[in-house]
Amino acid sequence: MSHTITAYWVYAQNNWYWAPPVVSLRVGPPLLDIGFFWSPGRVSWIHSGAYVGWVPLAPRETYYSHRNWGGPHEVVVTNVNVAQININVRNYAYANRAIVVPQNDFYRVNNYRNVQVTNISSTTVINNYHAAPVVNNTVINNYTTNKQRFNYTNVTVNEKASQHSDQ
Numbered sequence: 001m002s003h004t005i006t007a008y009w010v011y012a013q014n015n016w017y018w019a020p021p022v023v024s025l026r027v028g029p030p031l032l033d034i035g036f037f038w039s040p041g042r043v044s045w046i047h048s049g050a051y052v053g054w055v056p057l058a059p060r061e062t063y064y065s066h067r068n069w070g071g072p073h074e075v076v077v078t079n080v081n082v083a084q085i086n087i088n089v090r091n092y093a094y095a096n097r098a099i100v101v102p103q104n105d106f107y108r109v110n111n112y113r114n115v116q117v118t119n120i121s122s123t124t125v126i127n128n129y130h131a132a133p134v135v136n137n138t139v140i141n142n143y144t145t146n147k148q149r150f151n152y153t154n155v156t157v158n159e160k161a162s163q164h165s166d167q
Contacts, residue, residue, distance in 0.1 A: 009041060009042075009056035009058070009094070011056075011094070011097055016056055016097070016099075041056070042056070042057040042061075042063040043055060043056055043057060044057060044061070044063075044064070044087065044089075044092055044131055045131065045132045045133070045134065045139055046089060046098060046100070046125065046129040046130065046132070047103075047129065047130055047132060047138070047139040048128050048129045050102055050103050050104070051100050051101065051102060051103060051117065051129075052100070052101060052102075052103045052106055052139055052140055053098050053099050053101065053117075053129065054098065055092045055094050055095055055097070055098045055099075055131075056097065056099075057092070057094070058092070058094055060073050061073065061092060061093065062074065062075060063075070064077050064085065064087075064133030064134055065077065065134065066078075066134060075133065077133045077134050082133060082136065085133045087131035087132070088131065089125060089126055089130070089131045090126045092131075095122055095125055095126055096121075096122030096125070098120070098122075098125045098129070099112065099116060100116065100117040100120050100125070100129075101115050101116055101117065102115060102117070103140055103141065106140060107146070107148035107149065108148075
Protein backbone atom coordinates (compact mmCIF):
# COMPACT_ATOMS: atom_id res chain seq x y z
CA MET A 1 0.00 0.00 0.00
CA SER A 2 1.33 3.45 -0.81
CA HIS A 3 0.05 6.98 -0.45
CA THR A 4 1.33 10.06 -2.26
CA ILE A 5 0.38 13.73 -1.93
CA THR A 6 1.48 15.84 -4.89
CA ALA A 7 2.68 19.42 -4.97
CA TYR A 8 0.37 22.18 -6.14
CA TRP A 9 0.33 25.90 -6.89
CA VAL A 10 -1.09 28.71 -4.77
CA TYR A 11 -1.81 32.23 -6.09
CA ALA A 12 -1.52 34.89 -3.36
CA GLN A 13 -0.85 38.63 -3.45
CA ASN A 14 -0.36 38.64 -7.25
CA ASN A 15 2.31 35.92 -7.14
CA TRP A 16 2.45 32.19 -7.77
CA TYR A 17 3.90 29.98 -5.07
CA TRP A 18 4.73 26.30 -5.32
CA ALA A 19 3.36 24.38 -2.35
CA PRO A 20 5.54 21.36 -1.58
CA PRO A 21 6.36 18.85 -0.22
CA VAL A 22 5.43 15.57 -1.74
CA VAL A 23 4.83 13.14 1.09
CA SER A 24 5.29 9.45 0.49
CA LEU A 25 4.20 6.75 2.93
CA ARG A 26 4.69 3.05 2.24
CA VAL A 27 3.50 0.26 4.50
CA GLY A 28 5.46 -3.02 4.34
CA PRO A 29 9.15 -3.88 4.60
CA PRO A 30 10.49 -1.70 6.05
CA LEU A 31 7.43 -1.43 8.25
CA LEU A 32 7.20 2.33 8.08
CA ASP A 33 8.92 4.45 5.46
CA ILE A 34 8.03 8.16 5.45
CA GLY A 35 9.88 10.67 3.33
CA PHE A 36 9.64 14.14 1.83
CA PHE A 37 10.63 14.24 -1.81
CA TRP A 38 10.97 16.72 -4.64
CA SER A 39 8.20 16.82 -7.23
CA PRO A 40 7.71 19.09 -10.23
CA GLY A 41 5.39 22.08 -10.06
CA ARG A 42 2.67 20.81 -12.38
CA VAL A 43 1.49 22.91 -15.31
CA SER A 44 -0.41 22.62 -18.57
CA TRP A 45 1.31 24.08 -21.63
CA ILE A 46 -0.35 26.57 -23.98
CA HIS A 47 0.80 28.17 -27.22
CA SER A 48 -0.30 30.61 -29.90
CA GLY A 49 1.95 31.61 -32.78
CA ALA A 50 4.99 33.39 -31.37
CA TYR A 51 3.95 32.87 -27.72
CA VAL A 52 4.23 29.99 -25.29
CA GLY A 53 2.90 29.74 -21.78
CA TRP A 54 1.79 27.58 -18.94
CA VAL A 55 -1.21 27.32 -16.64
CA PRO A 56 -0.45 26.16 -13.09
CA LEU A 57 -2.60 23.15 -12.30
CA ALA A 58 -5.01 23.06 -9.41
CA PRO A 59 -5.32 19.92 -7.28
CA ARG A 60 -6.94 17.02 -9.17
CA GLU A 61 -6.40 18.57 -12.63
CA THR A 62 -4.85 16.19 -15.14
CA TYR A 63 -1.08 16.37 -15.43
CA TYR A 64 0.60 15.24 -18.65
CA SER A 65 4.22 14.11 -18.66
CA HIS A 66 6.69 11.88 -20.52
CA ARG A 67 7.15 9.79 -17.36
CA ASN A 68 5.06 8.56 -14.48
CA TRP A 69 5.38 10.91 -11.48
CA GLY A 70 2.72 9.16 -9.42
CA GLY A 71 -0.82 10.16 -8.69
CA PRO A 72 -4.30 9.36 -9.95
CA HIS A 73 -4.66 12.46 -12.18
CA GLU A 74 -1.81 11.99 -14.62
CA VAL A 75 -1.38 10.77 -18.18
CA VAL A 76 1.93 9.51 -19.54
CA VAL A 77 2.49 10.98 -23.00
CA THR A 78 4.27 9.02 -25.72
CA ASN A 79 5.10 9.98 -29.29
CA VAL A 80 2.30 7.64 -30.36
CA ASN A 81 -0.52 9.20 -28.34
CA VAL A 82 0.55 12.90 -28.24
CA ALA A 83 -1.51 13.84 -31.31
CA GLN A 84 -4.61 12.11 -29.92
CA ILE A 85 -4.73 14.15 -26.69
CA ASN A 86 -7.22 16.99 -26.89
CA ILE A 87 -7.19 19.51 -24.03
CA ASN A 88 -9.63 22.40 -23.61
CA VAL A 89 -7.93 25.41 -21.97
CA ARG A 90 -11.22 26.70 -20.52
CA ASN A 91 -11.48 23.59 -18.31
CA TYR A 92 -8.50 24.61 -16.17
CA ALA A 93 -9.28 26.37 -12.89
CA TYR A 94 -6.34 28.79 -13.31
CA ALA A 95 -6.71 29.54 -17.06
CA ASN A 96 -7.12 33.21 -16.11
CA ARG A 97 -3.71 33.11 -14.39
CA ALA A 98 -1.69 31.78 -17.33
CA ILE A 99 1.91 32.90 -17.69
CA VAL A 100 2.71 33.79 -21.32
CA VAL A 101 6.11 34.74 -22.77
CA PRO A 102 7.41 35.28 -26.30
CA GLN A 103 8.58 31.94 -27.66
CA ASN A 104 12.02 33.42 -28.45
CA ASP A 105 12.51 34.32 -24.78
CA PHE A 106 11.63 30.88 -23.45
CA TYR A 107 15.33 29.86 -23.26
CA ARG A 108 17.05 33.26 -23.19
CA VAL A 109 16.13 34.64 -19.79
CA ASN A 110 16.59 33.63 -16.15
CA ASN A 111 13.52 35.50 -14.96
CA TYR A 112 10.31 35.44 -16.97
CA ARG A 113 8.94 38.40 -15.03
CA ASN A 114 10.83 40.77 -17.34
CA VAL A 115 9.45 39.25 -20.57
CA GLN A 116 6.01 38.08 -19.46
CA VAL A 117 3.08 39.30 -21.56
CA THR A 118 1.11 41.33 -19.02
CA ASN A 119 -1.78 42.69 -21.05
CA ILE A 120 -3.32 39.27 -21.65
CA SER A 121 -6.82 38.47 -20.42
CA SER A 122 -8.44 35.15 -19.59
CA THR A 123 -10.72 35.62 -22.62
CA THR A 124 -7.66 35.98 -24.86
CA VAL A 125 -6.11 32.82 -23.41
CA ILE A 126 -9.33 30.81 -23.70
CA ASN A 127 -10.17 31.99 -27.23
CA ASN A 128 -6.71 32.21 -28.82
CA TYR A 129 -4.41 29.70 -27.15
CA HIS A 130 -4.15 25.98 -27.74
CA ALA A 131 -3.29 23.57 -24.95
CA ALA A 132 -0.65 20.90 -25.39
CA PRO A 133 0.07 17.94 -23.13
CA VAL A 134 3.85 18.47 -23.30
CA VAL A 135 6.29 20.87 -24.94
CA ASN A 136 7.05 19.67 -28.47
CA ASN A 137 7.68 21.14 -31.95
CA THR A 138 4.07 22.34 -32.16
CA VAL A 139 4.44 24.39 -28.98
CA ILE A 140 7.99 25.70 -29.60
CA ASN A 141 9.44 25.83 -33.11
CA ASN A 142 12.32 23.37 -33.60
CA TYR A 143 12.07 22.17 -29.99
CA THR A 144 13.57 18.75 -30.64
CA THR A 145 16.63 20.15 -32.43
CA ASN A 146 17.17 23.27 -30.31
CA LYS A 147 20.11 22.56 -27.98
CA GLN A 148 19.17 25.57 -25.82
CA ARG A 149 16.36 23.49 -24.31
CA PHE A 150 18.99 21.91 -22.07
CA ASN A 151 20.12 25.32 -20.75
CA TYR A 152 18.07 26.25 -17.72
CA THR A 153 20.01 29.16 -16.25
CA ASN A 154 23.43 30.78 -16.12
CA VAL A 155 23.02 31.44 -12.39
CA THR A 156 25.15 29.34 -10.06
CA VAL A 157 23.14 26.74 -8.20
CA ASN A 158 24.09 26.30 -4.54
CA GLU A 159 21.89 23.27 -3.84
CA LYS A 160 20.65 20.44 -5.95
CA ALA A 161 17.15 19.11 -5.38
CA SER A 162 17.06 15.44 -4.47
CA GLN A 163 15.29 13.22 -6.95
CA HIS A 164 13.12 10.28 -6.02
CA SER A 165 11.25 7.75 -8.04
CA ASP A 166 8.69 5.26 -6.78
CA GLN A 167 9.10 3.19 -9.94
